[in-house]
Every structure is written in C-alpha cells, then in structure tokens.
Amino acid sequence: MLENKLGITDAVELAREEERISKKQAVELFENGVLDTLDAGRFSALRAIHKALFGEIYPFAGEVRTVNIAKGNFRFAPVMYLRAALDNIDTMPQSTYDEIIEKYVEMNIAHPFREGNGRSTRIWLDLILKKELGLVVDWSKVDKQDYLLAMERSPIRDIEIKHVLKAALTDKIHDREVYMKGIDHSYYYEDYTVYKAKDL
Secondary structure, eight states: OOOOTTOOOOHHHHHHHHHHHHHHHHHHHHHTTGGGGSOTTSHHHHHHHHHHHHTTTOTTTTSOOOEEEEETTEEOOOHHHHHHHHHHHHHSOOSSHHHHHHHHHHHHHHOOSSSOHHHHHHHHHHHHHHHHHSOEEOGGGSOHHHHHHHHHHTTTOOHHHHHHHHTTEESOTTOHHHHHHTTOTTTSGGGTSOEEEEEO
16 A cells, blocks of 8 residues: 555555546646646656646655566666656657657656656656647557557567557647546556565
C-alpha cells in the first residue's frame, strides 16, 4: 500500500478513489486552461500535471521518486541517475513526430514518480503534440495490447510505438472526450502489471 492522504488501507478502495479524483482533476486541468500555460516537453510541465492529478491523494505528488522501481523484468531509471536522465530529456528535440515519440519513450524509461506515471505522461505527450504539430492522440483508437507490447519494446525498438500512436493521431485538440481517454486508468498498462519497489 502506498502512503496516501485519504487514510485508505485497502488497495482496491485506494485504486477506486485514485481514479475518481485524478479524473476529476484532469477535467479541471483541461477546462481551466492551465495546460496551455505549461512549458510543453519540459519535466517541469510533467511535474505540474502529476501534482494536479494526484495532489489530493499522495504526499509525493509532483516529487521525483526516491525508490528504484521495476515492472516485470524491466527496471526503470535508477534513482541515482534519474535527475540526469530528466535533464537530458528536457534538452531532447521535439520538432517532428519521431522526435516527440522518442522523448515520450525516454520519459517512460525515466518513470520519475512513484505512481501515476502513465496517465501524467500521456497528458504530457499530448501537450507536446498539440504545441508542435497541432495534433493529439485519440487514445480510444489505440489497441490496448498493441500499446502494451509496443511500450514494453520501445526502449530497444521504438518503431512499433511510433506506428501505433501515429495511426491514432487527430486534430481534435480541443475535444475533452479525446483528452480524457488518455487518463482512463482501467484502459492502459498501470492496471495490468505490478510494480516492485525498493526503498532506498
């Protein structure tokens, strides 16, 4: 169980409340124009998104993790190299579709937060795509299993995730329903795999 501000000790109940609150906060982010004020492609933008989504739930919202985490056999960036990885991602180019997805893959490898990386980073990705290309991903058109497999393989071979997401691009950048599909907790991989964490 993750430490939380709600005093919840049951994992199922926590997941339910986390999804409800984060979706409510995501709607607020979309409607109050805050997203448009963020520096698209920078870690500072991702930090602000994460804090907004999870600030009511976790004391660590918006804070870089202090534990090493893995999913299955894949280990995300070790804590000792995490800050350097985030600094490097900030400097990566993002003027083309390929560059943007490469940046997204690197941020997924970094996985800077203890929980909620996927949802926050999908909003962050769409923010970059919107600014640079006038497009976003319509996540309802992304096959879940194709996405999962492509993301798992992306650190070695990113051509698959580029293909999967390119096929779902849309110019509906102001459509709230399209935006909300990106944070559907039950639809993407945070529900389908188990994190292992080691406290430092």
